[in-house]
Amino acid sequence: MIERADTGFGLDPRLAMDTVFVADWQLCRVLLMDDARFPWLILVPRRPGLVELDDLDEDGATLLMHEIRRAMQMLRGVVGCDKLNVGALGNIVRQLHVHVVARREGDAAWPGPVWGSGTTRRYPESERDALLARLCSAA
Amino acid sequence: MIERADTGFGLDPRLAMDTVFVADWQLCRVLLMDDARFPWLILVPRRPGLVELDDLDEDGATLLMHEIRRAMQMLRGVVGCDKLNVGALGNIVRQLHVHVVARREGDAAWPGPVWGSGTTRRYPESERDALLARLCSAA
Numbered sequence: 615m616i617e618r619a620d621t622g623f624g625l626d627p628r629l630a631m632d633t634v635f636v637a638d639w640q641l642c643r644v645l646l647m648d649d650a651r652f653p654w655l656i657l658v659p660r661r662p663g664l665v666e667l668d669d670l671d672e673d674g675a676t677l678l679m680h681e682i683r684r685a686m687q688m689l690r691g692v693v694g695c696d697k698l699n700v701g702a703l704g705n706i707v708r709q710l711h712v713h714v715v716a717r718r719e720g721d722a723a724w725p726g727p728v729w730g731s732g733t734t735r736r737y738p739e740s741e742r743d744a745l746l747a748r749l750c751s752a753a
Numbered sequence: 754m755i756e757r758a759d760t761g762f763g764l765d766p767r768l769a770m771d772t773v774f775v776a777d778w779q780l781c782r783v784l785l786m787d788d789a790r791f792p793w794l795i796l797v798p799r800r801p802g803l804v805e806l807d808d809l810d811e812d813g814a815t816l817l818m819h820e821i822r823r824a825m826q827m828l829r830g831v832v833g834c835d836k837l838n839v840g841a842l843g844n845i846v847r848q849l850h851v852h853v854v855a856r857r858e859g860d861a862a863w864p865g866p867v868w869g870s871g872t873t874r875r876y877p878e879s880e881r882d883a884l885l886a887r888l889c890s891a892a
Contacts, residue, residue, distance in 0.1 A: 701840035705864035725844035
């Protein structure tokens with residue numbers, strides 16, 4: 615029997631509903647937020663029962679930081695931006711997840727945070743698929 | 754001549770205006786946001802010229818994650834909370850800084866983010882000094 619790194623991992627239903635799959639990295643599932651207003655990745659460590667960043671062990675936290683930085687570089691390379699926003703909030707969805715958002719001056723929430731701002735605008739399917747292809751080739 | 758770890762480091766004037774000093778850790782200056790609505794720490798890596806998390810080298814990023822977790826544990830121990838929010842935004846103040854905020858269900862911004870929410874309410878001096886003393890003894 616092969617031990618799986620993500621034994622017991624399941625994605626919160628709300629995260630599943632709001633995102634599309636990009637890749638599984640060593641620690642995290644990488645998701646694209648289905649909101650065309652902002653290029654927005656979500657990293658979800660594939661370990662069960664995590665809520666806060668300090669629920670991870672030290673090695674896990676180091677790996678998460680590595681993957682956050684990798685996601686930043688991927689977004690910057692694929693879509694370009696003026697600033698990157700990184701956040702772990704979890705006030706609504708408690709499963710530990712980290713937002714990595716490419717921000718542009720003058721975007722729909724600028725200079726405020728994207729969380730809780732306005733109304734999600736889902737991608738047209740063709741636009742979403744084109745972005746996913748670019749992200750996956752960069753992943 | 755002794756080389757200082759924070760050679761060239763200077764705190765952004767807006768961060769300086771909005772916060773009070775708590776401690777200098779190995780990497781970061783730890784500040785208390787002067788906003789009595791939320792127990793709120795800000796970590797500022799004491800290296801010049803940083804804007805994004807991936808401007809740090811890998812060792813610096815690992816240390817920053819360590820200090821973020823330390824700040825979470827300090828806040829949780831000193832003030833208690835229902836959730837911790839961690840964010841690196843920097844849309845307004847570009848100097849790299851990480852927010853670590855203790856959230857309580859029903860607080861002034863719950864369940865939204867604290868950034869851009871309502872109006873700062875500075876601490877009464879005695880309350881601020883009492884909190885600072887508890888934070889410093891936990892640091």
